[in-house]
Amino acid sequence: MRDLVKSTLEEHRQVVDKMAALESEIASAGELCGNALAQGQRIYLCGNGGSAADAQHIAAELIGRFVNDRRALPAIALTTDTSALTAIGNDYGYDEVFSRQVEGLCREGDVLIAISTSGNSGNVLKAVDAAHRAGGSVIGLSGKSGGELNAKCDVSLVVPSDVTARIQEMHIVIGHLICALVEEYLGLDAD
Secondary structure (H helix, E strand, O other): OHHHHHHHHHHHHHHHHHHHHHHHHHHHHHHHHHHHHHOOOOEEEEOOOHHHHHHHHHHHHHHOOOOOOOOOOOEEEOOOOHHHHHHHHHHHOHHHOOHHHHHHHOOOOOEEEEEOOOOOOHHHHHHHHHHHHOOOEEEEEEEOOOOOHHHHOOEEEEEOOOOHHHHHHHHHHHHHHHHHHHHHHHOOOOO
16 A cells, blocks of 8 residues: 555656646746736636536636635636536537537637546537637646647647546646636735
């Protein structure tokens, strides 16, 4: 058991060390979100499974608070409306569960944060296409090779790992960094 703990922590540390190569892209993602929010736009997030939970987590940090007590920021996880998800999935198929929501909600200047550990989730890729059609920008969080998502994003953050657990761990680190950068960009502090 101790070997498993030690090897997992070592693997995590190695991925964290490699994340330094993404500093510029992470800063760009924070700036993109901060600028959109400063212009009165919204942030949408989507993903499947653990990535759905990450989408909800990041949205909650923005609309609630991250570090500072400040005004709520408009962020919506497209993974939380079970009526929309099940109706769209039933009527149009699971690949449309996010794109239909993006089509109905996303406006020019909004930002979609699309999360897929492989970068190849069909419903996430369709949401990206819908966001671009609406005039929105896309930040992609993926891993492995970045998959198809990598080429479709305005800012692509590909975690340098092939291990899903390590990729998801870094997605939350990136999400927290984006939240911190947004608060700094907007100059938000306690009211």
